[in-house]
Amino acid sequence: MRKVLVIGGGAAGCLAAITAARAGAAxxxxxxNDRLGRKLAITGKGRCNVTNAAPVDELIANIPGNGRFMxxxxxxxxxxxxxxxxxxxxxxxKVERGQRVFPQxxxxxxxxxxxxxxxxxxxxxxxxxxxxxxLLIEETAAGRRVVGAVAANGLKKQxxxxxxxxxxxxxxxxxxxxxxxxxxxxxxxxxIEPLPALVPLTAAESWVxxxxxxxxxxxxxxxxxxxxxxxxxxxxxxxxEMLFTHFGLSGPLVLTASRPAVLFWRDxxxxxxxxxxxxxxxxxxEQLQARLDRELQSSxxxxxxxxxxxxxxxxxxxxxxxVAELPADQPLNTLLPKERRRLLETMQxxxxxxxxxxxxxxxxxxxxxxxxxxxxxxxxASKLAGGLYxxxxxxDVDAFTGGYNLQVAFSSGYAAGQAAAAI
Numbered sequence: 001m002r003k004v005l006v007i008g009g010g011a012a013g014c015l016a017a018i019t020a021a022r023a024g025a026a027x028x029x030x031x032x033n034d035r036l037g038r039k040l041a042i043t044g045k046g047r048c049n050v051t052n053a054a055p056v057d058e059l060i061a062n063i064p065g066n067g068r069f070m071x072x073x074x075x076x077x078x079x080x081x082x083x084x085x086x087x088x089x090x091x092x093x094k095v096e097r098g099q100r101v102f103p104q105x106x107x108x109x110x111x112x113x114x115x116x117x118x119x120x121x122x123x124x125x126x127x128x129x130x131x132x133x134x135l136l137i138e139e140t141a142a143g144r145r146v147v148g149a150v151a152a153n154g155l156k157k158q159x160x161x162x163x164x165x166x167x168x169x170x171x172x173x174x175x176x177x178x179x180x181x182x183x184x185x186x187x188x189x190x191x192i193e194p195l196p197a198l199v200p201l202t203a204a205e206s207w208v209x210x211x212x213x214x215x216x217x218x219x220x221x222x223x224x225x226x227x228x229x230x231x232x233x234x235x236x237x238x239x240x241e242m243l244f245t246h247f248g249l250s251g252p253l254v255l256t257a258s259r260p261a262v263l264f265w266r267d268x269x270x271x272x273x274x275x276x277x278x279x280x281x282x283x284x285x286e287q288l289q290a291r292l293d294r295e296l297q298s299s300x301x302x303x304x305x306x307x308x309x310x311x312x313x314x315x316x317x318x319x320x321x322x323v324a325e326l327p328a329d330q331p332l333n334t335l336l337p338k339e340r341r342r343l344l345e346t347m348q349x350x351x352x353x354x355x356x357x358x359x360x361x362x363x364x365x366x367x368x369x370x371x372x373x374x375x376x377x378x379x380x381a382s383k384l385a386g387g388l389y390x391x392x393x394x395x396d397v398d399a400f401t402g403g404y405n406l407q408v409a410f411s412s413g414y415a416a417g418q419a420a421a422a423i
Contacts, residue, residue: 001026004420005149005159007132008180009036011409012392012416013165014115015085019417020163021122028157029124030149032131032179036119037112039167043406044100048108050086051079051410052403053099059407064259065197065367065398070408072378077414079407089114100403130155135162135183137385145386146187161387161420165413168366168393169194180394181369187385190371192396195262196363198255203248204272204353207319211244214315220278221253223261223354227274235260235273239281248354249275256400259367262357273354279312279347288344300333304343307332311347323350365405369396379419380412389416 002025006017009031021027043049052059056074060067083093083101091114092104103110119126136148136158148158166180181191222229222237236257243251261273280288295307305328308317321328324346326339335343360366370390374383382388391412399405 002161002421003159004028004161004163004417005030005157006163006165006417007149007183008165008167008392009033009126009128010039010165010167010392011037011406012167012394012413013163014119015410015413016163016165016389016391016417016420017124018115018118018122019414020161020421021119021124023418023421025161025421027122027124028159029119029126030130030132030151030157031126031128034128036116036126036128037108040112040406041108043108044102044403046108047102047106048111049100049102049401049403049406050093050111051082051101051407053079053083053095053101059404062402062404063397063399063408066372066396067399069372069377069395069397070411073380073411073415074407076378076418077411079403081414082407082410085410086111086114089118098402127151127155129153132166132179132183135186135388137187143386144188144384146382146388159387161389163389163391163413163416163420164394165391165409165416166394168369169360170196170363170366180390184370184390184394187382187388189374189382189384189390192368192371193266194360194366194368195266196357196360196365197259197262197367197398198364198401199258199262199362200245200250200358201248201254201258201261201275202355202358203275204355207322208244208248208352209246211315211319212246214244214313215241215251216243216277216279216313216316217241218282219253220281221257222276222278223257224274224276225264225268225271227272229274229276229349235264242277247358249352252401255364258357259398261354262367265356275352275354277350277352279350281348285344285348288347292340292344296332301331303329304332304335305329320346320350364401365398366393367396367398369394372396378415380416381419389420391416 004020004025004027006029017027017029094104131152133150133152146162169178220239223235224233240253242253380389392409
């Protein structure tokens with residue numbers, strides 16, 4: 001019977017352990033925390049967005065970080081397989097807006113409990129509060145081979161296969177503290193610099209903090225380099241919901257847009273980016289002009305801030321007027337033609353200066369990690385060290401929000417578990 005050691009009890013690790021045990025291996029799982037699935041528990045705002053029900057080619061398109069590397073793994077264990085897996089474990093699922101898949105109970109705890117029950121049923125030896133000190137590596141005539149690991153508490157485990165599923169370096173409180181990078185590097189792997197993907201962004205404007213908590217829906221965000229809003233300088237343009245914070249911007253739209261910004265800052269430290277928020281993306285300039293003309297005809301002496309109360313959230317009105325250099329308490333019919341043009345232009349290009357991203361620990365997903373060229377995409381076996389498998393967020397693979405990152409974790413865990421248990 002093959003002996004398999006899985007290091008990490010998150011999404012990828014649990015799936016790898018269950019799969020290897022189902023394939024007949026004797027499986028041990030080491031988890032540094034006092035319980036499994038700490039990060040799973042907070043995904044989807046505590047509801048656990050287990051996958052996305054979109055076609056596989058759409059899944060790949062939503063993985064900007066080496067998505068093509070996942071083709072073989074998705075072919076073997078796709079989103080439909082993930083859904084069957086959890087429903088077979090007694091977790092009924094539902095599909096919501098954007099094809100996001102959640103447990104019907106809206107409880108991440110139910111997903112974790114189902115994994116725990118299956119690990120127990122498959123006789124997986126789960127060791128909590130067990131962090132890894134080092135891998136056991138042998139140099140043989142056939143090359144380097146990983147034959148087990150030593151825990152920080154002195155526990156030593158020999159194994160025919162070791163699966164690394166330690167996660168990335170974001171949300172460190174959940175145990176994803178980047179430990180796996182050192183373990184993989186010790187086995188000879190290249191580590192692409194870990195950066196925060198899906199991370200809030202900081203803004204230079206001091207008044208942004210006054211808007212903390214304000215959410216904007218159905219807006220368009222465009223981010224430009226070199227401070228010039230030209231097609232050549234465009235980094236990203238997206239539509240959705242965003243949130244003002246005490247330091248800058250967050251929310252789904254900003255998190256998705258953050259990846260190209262973070263990569264830009266990696267190569268251009270200290271540079272700033274221009275963000276333009278289209279507050280009325282559904283309207284053409286001509287339609288906005290017609291709306292303003294109607295206001296002028298119906299209420300010519302109405303003060304600008306009262307007019308804008310019908311256009312914008314209350315807390316955004318004064319900052320908007322300051323940015324547009326418009327007198328908030330001035331009657332609408334006293335605005336000069338150039339001021340009216342500026343009003344309309346600012347409505348669809350409200351500017352902010354972006355200075356950087358929040359720290360790595362505040363990112364939802366890690367961009368970077370073990371170089372995928374050094375890992376077999378079908379089995380997730382290391383190409384540099386026999387007996388070693390590398391899965392999940394530890395790899396240089398990252399996706400947008402919407403269940404895609406968990407799909408990567410589950411598919412890679414499944415592939416590694418299958419291969420590690422094979423004789």
